[in-house]
């Protein structure tokens with residue numbers, strides 16, 4: 197496969213300069229200076245086996261593939277609060293002062309551009325650093341100008357974007373979302389069904405900027421956006437970063453299923469106290485999150501194929517906003533399982549995780565991989581990046597895989613395919629040839 201080289205600077209544009217975005221940016225800056233290690237990032241620490249096992253050829257992914265280097269990244273963002281990346285990172289209170297102080301000057305330089313923000317989609321936030329304009333079409337034009345100006349002013353070769361903005365209220369695509377034509381008409385009419393994140397998506401796709409959606413928002417998965425991504429040959433992916441509890445679910449459920457252990461119920465509850473938690477305190481935003489989290493178990497366990505094991509599961513999810521915890525989330529899972537002859541057992545998981553610490557490496561990998569995909573001529577939905585999402589977008593009606601290990605295999609086999617190598621099967625027969 198012919199992949200264009202990763203020359204020059206890569207603009208990484210982030211709608212939303214909150215906890216996740218600033219933890220990501222600060223982490224990259226620290227890693228560049230050798231102060232921190234980008235733990236959790238496959239693109240930086242992962243390896244890939246090429247060829248047969250006895251060839252012992254397992255380079256780092258970053259050495260095997262022409263992905264952009266950390267030094268080549270240039271960060272830009274939009275937010276409805278004026279705080280620069282330093283102030284926002286301090287407010288988020290994820291990284292320690294000694295980390296933030298080491299890169300303070302660099303963080304101060306990152307000032308958000310004015311947001312496109314219609315408050316009806318995120319009811320708990322009230323910011324003033326917002327664009328004004330007569331129509332939603334005009335908002336898209338302003339975003340397009342921001343993108344072009346940023347690339348020009350910072351001397352970048354190209355750009356990618358990762359949505360790190362808040363979770364919007366739950367919406368579903370409507371008639372205006374059907375085609376490019378209907379969507380553009382609806383933008384001119386400022387149709388109420390067009391959300392903030394959809395306006396960003398439209399501007400990015402128009403500017404041929406690959407876009408990954410880290411929230412559960414329906415920013416990209418509607419027919420008009422897919423049509424535009426194909427037409428403009430832009431790779432897209434989403435949605436909702438797979439961190440915390442859902443990450444654990446997609447590690448543990450495939451393990452139980454592998455051993456044909458039955459499951460009767462899975463009760464998950466979380467407390468978190470960051471701004472994301474505050475937004476999710478609004479039932480309409482929580483609904484968007486719930487929908488994105490609920491599909492996971494059914495997809496992994498395939499109850500139709502295994503009715504005796506998974507045909508009657510009660511799956512409940514709760515998220516409570518609890519300010520004292522800040523970004524240090526705690527997730528409890530109670531899993532009611534059963535074994536041989538139906539004898540019941542239980543598992544309890546108490547995961548004291550740090551939300552943004554788990555999300556930051558995902559932002560980095562998505563930015564680098566979606567740029568790679570673009571330079572490799574790939575477009576539309578990148579199923580192979582489903583590894584990173586709670587609710588992976590799929591190219592067809594086919595139910596996407598949620599099993600983390602299947603997702604990893606797909607990701608690595610896609611990288612092998614880009615390198616012109618063969619997909620790996622685990623048959624082991626190659627040993628005996």
Ligand SMILES: NC(=O)c1ccc[n+]([C@@H]2O[C@H](COP(=O)([O-])OP(=O)(O)OC[C@H]3O[C@@H](n4cnc5c(N)ncnc54)[C@H](O)[C@@H]3O)[C@@H](O)[C@H]2O)c1
Pocket residue numbers: 211212213214215216217274275276277288311312313314318321323359360361362363364392393410411412436437438439440470471472550551552554555
């Ligand atoms: N941290 C995780 O583990 C995790 C996991 C999955 C998904 N997410 C999602 O990632 C997103 C970011 O999470 P966070 O913890 O950084 O939240 P946060 O509240 O700290 O940051 C979100 C930022 O987006 C801004 N924003 C909202 N609407 C905007 C708009 N229209 N334009 C520009 N900026 C806008 C807000 O002002 C805020 O600063 C959320 O949607 C969250 O649900 C996070």
